[in-house]
Amino acid sequence: MKLYYSDASPYARCVRVFIRYHHISDVEEILTDPFDNSPELLRANPLAKVPCLLLNDGLALFDSDVIMRYLDSEFGQSSLLGAVADNWAQQCHLSLLKGIIDSAVSLRQEQCREDALRSTFWMSRYEQALLRGLKEVETLGMINTQELTAAQVMLICLLEYIDFRHPDLPWRKLTPALSVWLSGVQKAEPFMATRPAT
Numbered sequence: 001m002k003l004y005y006s007d008a009s010p011y012a013r014c015v016r017v018f019i020r021y022h023h024i025s026d027v028e029e030i031l032t033d034p035f036d037n038s039p040e041l042l043r044a045n046p047l048a049k050v051p052c053l054l055l056n057d058g059l060a061l062f063d064s065d066v067i068m069r070y071l072d073s074e075f076g077q078s079s080l081l082g083a084v085a086d087n088w089a090q091q092c093h094l095s096l097l098k099g100i101i102d103s104a105v106s107l108r109q110e111q112c113r114e115d116a117l118r119s120t121f122w123m124s125r126y127e128q129a130l131l132r133g134l135k136e137v138e139t140l141g142m143i144n145t146q147e148l149t150a151a152q153v154m155l156i157c158l159l160e161y162i163d164f165r166h167p168d169l170p171w172r173k174l175t176p177a178l179s180v181w182l183s184g185v186q187k188a189e190p191f192m193a194t195r196p197a198t
């Protein structure tokens with residue numbers, strides 16, 4: 001299998017952590033800048049987004065959500081996602097985390113635009129959604145299990161992405177329990193091995 005990924009993408013990082021967590025060795029990880037529109041990526045994913053997993057039979061899987069479900073169902077001895085399959089509250093926890101990642105990535109994209117095109121309205125809206133979302137994550141107690149869950153994988157990738165791309169956001173002050181929890185879990189090997197280079 002081939003995984004097209006970019007180093008900084010929090011979506012791709014979740015998938016790469018799943019690969020390591022499940023000890024899947026048959027994946028060639030191909031560092032890809034989606035904005036290069038390489039023919040190889042476009043053939044696999046017409047949306048030109050990473051992550052995209054190309055299976056050995058030629059089927060291309062995207063987005064990160066589908067890839068994580070695939071890896072979990074094909075290779076998971078202890079499932080990261082299976083337990084939440086028909087638990088709608090927990091499914092919604094995953095949607096919340098995905099939505100916060102979307103806000104963090106959209107905020108970054110807006111910040112990267114030229115001064116004249118950058119929208120303070122959208123930057124403020126993304127930032128507010130992100131901070132409100134994290135407060136809700138803390139309230140919901142997603143960090144209160146010893147066993148690593150899919151939600152926790154997403155949360156670690158999200159919080160480290162915020163530190164990486166938005167170091168000035170006051171998330172640690174707003175959600176101190178998440179901050180303490182992160183420092184205890186972020187040294188696990190799958191996260192160390194996939195941390196974006198600074």
Ligand SMILES: N[C@@H](CCC(=O)N[C@@H](CS)C(=O)NCC(=O)O)C(=O)O
Nearest residue numbers: 009011034048049050051063064065
């Ligand atoms: N919903 C997708 C989002 C993927 C995504 O937006 N990836 C970004 C990198 S962080 C990308 O490839 N952007 C290129 C583009 O938007 O054209 C997923 O969960 O995989």
